[in-house]
Amino acid sequence: MQLNGGTTGVSTARRRRVPRRLVGTALAALLATTGALTATGQPASAAQNFVRPVQTTWTDNAQPTRSFPAEDGTLPVGTWQDAAGDKHTSRAYFTFDLAPYQGQRIISARTVTGERSVANCDKPRELQLWRTEAPAAAPTWKDAPRAVEKLADLTVSGPACPARYLSTAITDVVTRAIAAKQDKLTLMLRIGEHEDGLQWSRRVDTLAVSLEHNRAPNVPTQLAAGGVACRDNLFIGTTRPQLQAVVSDPDVTETGGGDQLKATFAWWPADRPGERTEFEFSYPLSNGSRFQYTVPDGVMTDGGTYAFSARATDQYGDASAWSPECRFTVDTRVPARPVVTSTDYPAAPEQPNSGGPGIPGTFTFSPNGSDDVVSYEYWSWTGSAGRVSAGAGGTATLTYTPKSAGYQRLEVESIDRTGNHSPTTIYEFWVRNTAPLVTDANPSGAIGEPRELTLAPGMDNVVEYTWRLNDGDPATVPAGADGTATVTVTPRRGGANTVHVTSRTSDDLPSGTAEYYFYLASTPTISSPDFMREDGSGALAGTTGTFTFAPGMPGVTEYVWSVNGGEQHTVAAKEDGTATVTYIPTEAGFQWIEVFSRTAEGDESETASGYFIVFSHAPEVSSTDYPMYQEAGGPGVTGQFTFRPAGEGVTGYVYDFGDGPRNVAAAADGSATISWTPQSYPADTRGWVRLKVREKIGDIVSDETEYAVVIGRLAPTVTSDDYPSSGEAGGPGVAGTFTLTAHVPGSTEFVYRFGTEEKTVPVGPDGTATITLTPTEAGDNYLYLSSRTDSGITSGEGVYWFPVANPT
Structure with missing residues (x-):
């Protein structure tokens, strides 16, 4: 929002105040709960608070000099009889402490009580609320405070008796007492015209006051101008500074909320307070918010000194005092380049x-x-x-x-x-570049061979050098008379190596760092007559082949190798430094081998990689009984599978339906046919079975062919005239018959579950069985069932759904 060119920085969204009222039933519930009304030594907020009396007593005309406390939060009012039949007349007095509310706005005040018991609900209620003088001591019948004014007849709409919620407004009474600076307010409950009548008496809850009061907001704090907190000798680098202040209010609700607040900013030339300008924000913000206002163009000038102040106003119109003024001088001059x-x-x-x-x-x-x-x-x-x-x-x-x-x-x-x-x-x-100079006396040295390095100064008066090889520990050597030093390094790894050197003078000045790089060839070589052929051909999967490793550095005693990133293997080197390993690939396709060498001292070479192709000779698999990727057959249904070779010389096959590998010999043409009978429906894979087949050529086992099929459930089917699966029938408690039909050949028994108990019934000669079920609930019902043979072949589980009619 803008005003005369200035920006407020405040959202224009309208905020709605939440009503601070509780319904009567909630108040009654609070009154009926022991300790529900919390005494407030200091008011918490402008929200509605329940204030308990600081003194609660009742009097008895039969004991005129005594005062009695409330019993279980209740007091007798009117005439009543004791166990001996003696009559008593009582009045109840409640004194409230008003000291915490002095100087505050009383928004509303309402007494709240309730009837705990009533002598006769047919008699009209005559419960009266009076204001009395403040008693010097606890009231007695004989020494009762003078009744000043009758405030209300406590009535309730509706037939409730006892009435758990009785209330009346006393805002004017409390407001007048606060204005008169009275620290105490005493209220009395009594029966009216028929006070001496037994049938008009009742017991009432302790009277409380639901009080909504308000304190003025706090003086705004955290004033700032131009983004800088206010202080002495404050200078601002703009003629349109943003003025800021944080507003707060002492009234905080039990849930942490508080009053909505608005701010007013005032500013003026420091030497001309009569030119004061005020701006009041249109919309309130929550407690603790920061208000921001940007001064419009043309109001302030370079070199001028100004002051501003702020105050807060809450939703009831109560305002804080103005904050201490914040003075600042506008200075828009930019300093010169340094x-x-x-x-x-x-x-x-x-x-x-x-x-x-x-x-x-x-x-x-x-x-x-x-x-x-x-x-x-x-x-x-x-x-x-x-x-x-x-x-x-x-x-x-x-x-x-x-x-x-x-x-x-x-x-x-x-x-x-x-x-x-x-x-x-x-x-x-x-x-200046002060790094030492490094000269290598053995630049062609190999791994494990010492190198003598001469270190020469890059600055005057060098007395020592500090050096390290790669990531090793640093070492320090003194410089000779000519400022040089000689060190010996023995590299233990192949590839890139670095010597780091610094020097220090007699005046304790450090030098820059010299870095001497050298590369040591160490990578072993890989060859294979079986897998890495020059013509690009490769061996078949399952073929035994060899790899030979040759050293790329002296002193190699062993090699560490792996294929396709798998498990590492270690093989000892022969006297000539080479080693040969055997490898049998079980899968076809693009593959790689990695190897590095190691000396007896633990020096390791760089890693060499080799790539090769393994060719597939996986067999072909087919089946008319169980086509690939299609649902067919089922438990107990035998199917045939034919294996055909990928090449010549096949002598047999290894196959696995997931229950362990089996072997079958090949016919003269290299093919083979097997029979397979599923014993149960694989529910955990939803019928999927994966057949894996490899062909054999002598001792060579090929890579794998996977043939996936879906086994049919062959679950029993169900029919019922009493409870068909379409349309509601029967009802809870009404029995019905169901006919079960098996579909797995040779089934001898049905297994069914209606509810939680599993039961069985024999399969008849015609492959069916009839059972009787009695539903217990209307709506959807489910019968789960399967069948099995004497040999243990089990169908998949089926479900029969039927709706049961709801009785009218």
């Missing part, structure tokens, strides 16, 4: 002759004529960044340590008291 100097690393875009990696340097930042610079922000070429505070005169000093040699740059900006940033100064310089 000046950067350094004697350690002079500005030299093309002069690589200063310092070195790890050697700190001092850089001075100057304001370049700006008189309000308070800090500088910088970024380095290598990613370092930070902020340094300015001292007297606006200058600052930064100690910066380059991490590498060569071209470097610092980017620096001045920041003034307002937070305005200057344009960026780019300071360029070069860092």
Whole structure:
């Protein structure tokens, strides 16, 4: 929302206040529960709260000098008889503490009680509520407080007797008492005209007051201008600062909610308070919200000093006091580009002759004529960044340590008291390369062979070198008189190797890091006359073949190899360093072998990879009884399967229906035919059976052919004239007959379940059986059944659904 060019930052969505009322039945339930009315030492919110009396007593004309407390939260009112038949007349008094509510708005007040027992429900109710003077002590019949005014006759609509909820409004009474600064309010319950009549008496619940009150909001806090929290000597870098304040209210409901609040902002030139401008937000926000308002264009000017304040108003119109004012000065001037100097690393875009990696340097930042610079922000070429505070005169000093040699740059900006940033100064310089020089006396050395390295200084006064090979532990050696040192390294791995070297001077200055790289050929070679042929051909699956490994480094004693990323195997090398292994592929297709070598000292080579193709000679499988991927047959139904060879020389087949491998010899033409009878329906795979077949050529076993079939259930079928599967029939408790028909050849028994109990019935000569079932429930009913033979062949389970009529 905008006003005169300013933005409020407040959503324009209308917020609805939730009514703070409880229905009478809920109040009665609270009253009937021991301890349901919580005494409030300090009011919690503008929401409705139940206030218990701080003093509850009843009096008895038969004992005129005594005062009696409530029993089980109830009190007698009117005339009643004791066990001896003696008559008593009683009145009930309730004193409430109003001190916590002084100075607050009373929105509503209502007494709440209920009848626990009534002498005669046929008599009209004469229960009266009175205000009395505040008693000095607990009231007695003889020393009762003076009745000041009758407030109400407590009645209830409807025939309920006892009436568990009796209530009347006393808002005016409580408001007048608060206005008169009365700390106590005493109320009395009594019977009216027939107070001495036995049939008008009753016992009532302890009287409570449902009180809705309100306190003014808190003074707004967390004032900010231009995104900066208010403080002394605050400067803002815009003529349209955003003013902010957080509003809150002391009234918080039991569930954590609170009043809806609006804010009003006021601002004015600090030296002209008469030019005050106020803006009230149109829509409320919840307790603890931050209100934001952007000052319109043309109101504030550069160099002007202004003040603003805020106050909060709740939904009842109660307002807080104005907050302490927040003063700020508008300063939109941008500081000048800073000046950067350094004697350690002079500005030299093309002069690589200063310092070195790890050697700190001092850089001075100057304001370049700006008189309000308070800090500088910088970024380095290598990613370092930070902020340094300015001292007297606006200058600052930064100690910066380059991490590498060569071209470097610092980017620096001045920041003034307002937070305005200057344009960026780019300071360029070069860092000297101080890394040692490394010379290898044995550059062609192999794995395990020592190399003598000479380390020469890259800077003056070097006294020691620290070096390490690859990821090994560092070692330190002293430099000789000429500044050099000699170390010996023995690489233990093939491939890329790196020696890292740094030096240190007599002044404890570090050098940059030298990295000496060398590569050691170590990869073994792989060959195979069976699987890796030059003409691209390959062996059949199941064929035994060999691989030969030859060393790519000296001293090889063993090889570690695997195929297709599988289990690793270790084979010892022969005297000439080679090794030969045997491999029998069980599957066809593209495959790979990996191998690395190892010496007696544990030095390992790089890994070599070889690729080869294994050719398939999986057999062909067919069946007219059980076609592939189709449902056919079933338990007890025999089917034939024919295996045909992929090539010549096949002597037999290995096949498996999932219950273990079996063998069958091939005929003269290389084919074979088997018979298979499923013994049960595989419910766990929904009828799917996967036949796996490999052919044999002597000792060679081919790769696998998978032939998938779906076995029919052959579950029994059901018919019933009494309970057909279409249309409701019968009813709960009405028996009906069902005819079961088997479909598995040779079935001798039906197994059925109607409910939870499983039962059996013999199969008759005609393959059927009749059973009697009595449904117990109307609606959907289910009969589950299967059949089996004496040999244990079991059909799949079927289900017969039938609807049972609902009795009228």
